Amino acid sequence: MIGSHLCDYLLARGHEVICLDNLVTGRLANLTASLAHPRFCFVQHDVILELPPFPRLDHVYHLASPASPPGYTRVPIETLRVNGEGTRRLLELTHRHGARMLYSSTSQTYGDPLEHPQSEEYRGNVSCTGPRSMYDEAKRYGEALTVAYVRHHGVDARVVRIFNTYGPRSDPEDGRLVVNLITQALRRRPMTVYGNGTQTRSLCYVTDLVDGLVRAMDAPGTKGEVINLGSPEEHTVLEFAQMLREMTGSDSELLFTEPAVGDDPHVRCPEIRKARALLGWEPQIGVREGFLRTIDYFRAELGVTPAPAVPHPASDGNRPGEPDPGPSTPRSSAPAPAGRRPAPGRPSPP
Numbered sequence: 519m520i521g522s523h524l525c526d527y528l529l530a531r532g533h534e535v536i537c538l539d540n541l542v543t544g545r546l547a548n549l550t551a552s553l554a555h556p557r558f559c560f561v562q563h564d565v566i567l568e569l570p571p572f573p574r575l576d577h578v579y580h581l582a583s584p585a586s587p588p589g590y591t592r593v594p595i596e597t598l599r600v601n602g603e604g605t606r607r608l609l610e611l612t613h614r615h616g617a618r619m620l621y622s623s624t625s626q627t628y629g630d631p632l633e634h635p636q637s638e639e640y641r642g643n644v645s646c647t648g649p650r651s652m653y654d655e656a657k658r659y660g661e662a663l664t665v666a667y668v669r670h671h672g673v674d675a676r677v678v679r680i681f682n683t684y685g686p687r688s689d690p691e692d693g694r695l696v697v698n699l700i701t702q703a704l705r706r707r708p709m710t711v712y713g714n715g716t717q718t719r720s721l722c723y724v725t726d727l728v729d730g731l732v733r734a735m736d737a738p739g740t741k742g743e744v745i746n747l748g749s750p751e752e753h754t755v756l757e758f759a760q761m762l763r764e765m766t767g768s769d770s771e772l773l774f775t776e777p778a779v780g781d782d783p784h785v786r787c788p789e790i791r792k793a794r795a796l797l798g799w800e801p802q803i804g805v806r807e808g809f810l811r812t813i814d815y816f817r818a819e820l821g822v823t824p825a826p827a828v829p830h831p832a833s834d835g836n837r838p839g840e841p842d843p844g845p846s847t848p849r850s851s852a853p854a855p856a857g858r859r860p861a862p863g864r865p866s867p868p
């Protein structure tokens with residue numbers, strides 16, 4: 519999803535773009551516009567394998583990896599390999615071509631953070647064998663490999679840690695927060711809130727993120743740097759769910775259930791001082807605007823017509839007159855009050 523927006527952006531700026539994807543989680547339909555462009559070329563290929571020959575390259579954006587928790591837990595070995603072996607191949611390629619490279623890492627390198635918000639100096643709280651280890655450790659290794667090529671071979675590479683990003687072209691089956699909540703709301707199915715919904719995230723709209731990626735590639739002084747990119751506007755998952763239910767005009771109930779993947783970080787919010795200083799970057803699109811655009815995309819994707827707005831109770835997951843579902847499987851628990859900003863630090867675990 520992010521890669522397809524990046525292709526559009528680079529084409530619009532006059533670049534020639536060669537896009538490699540093995541489509542393990544990506545969708546060719548996202549490239550419909552790019553595929554018609556004379557300066558665009560698509561190669562279905564897995565970067566773990568020997569790379570095809572290329573004309574001279576200037577810039578290598580390495581975004582190849584599953585990134586949603588259900589995605590990377592479904593293909594754990596591939597996730598480790600693409601960030602290990604794939605990253606090595608792309609660093610070698612970059613080195614041979616005397617090009618620049620950007621390695622897309624993740625906020626998951628901070629694990630379930632004990633420092634909040636997370637600055638690039640924070641070393642993280644990560645399990646090397648936990649349920650998310652195939653992603654967290656793969657990305658940490660990818661970062662280590664990238665800086666080793668910078669220091670040992672002088673390769674012009676940088677690392678960007680991408681925080682939660684959403685927007686049009688997401689796969690409706692992707693399994694992440696915004697995708698699940700919008701598709702469930704539009705289909706008028708229960709909206710799944712994992713745990714008690716007090717965990718926090720900061721959501722960045724995809725075009726803002728792409729702008730940050732290109733700045734990180736192009737800006738002087740970024741060689742060897744590690745830079746957070748994400749929105750510093752933090753909310754609880756429950757607040758996002760209530761906002762999306764209201765914005766879709768859905769009467770879906772909120773269903774409190776166990777997380778799809780364990781070791782769910784309790785808080786996450788980027789410190790973006792470095793991106794501001796080095797790149798002159800910060801997100802421009804607020805969460806409501808981004809949600810509206812994403813809801814429009816999913817309405818078209820799912821073929822759903824807008825529903826009339828319905829009133830909702832402000833703070834709980836039950837519809838008026840409905841009893842509290844009580845503890846059961848899926849688990850249902852009393853949500854935290856809505857409308858508050860989480861205090862810095864870790865909310866109590868559910």
Ligand code: UDP
Binds near residue numbers: 587682695696712713
């Ligand atoms: N989440 C949720 N309901 C869903 C999907 C996700 O409550 O249907 C929560 C999840 O537990 C996590 C947050 O939303 O706390 C973000 O999850 P996501 O899968 O988008 O990515 P993550 O931040 O875990 O990498």
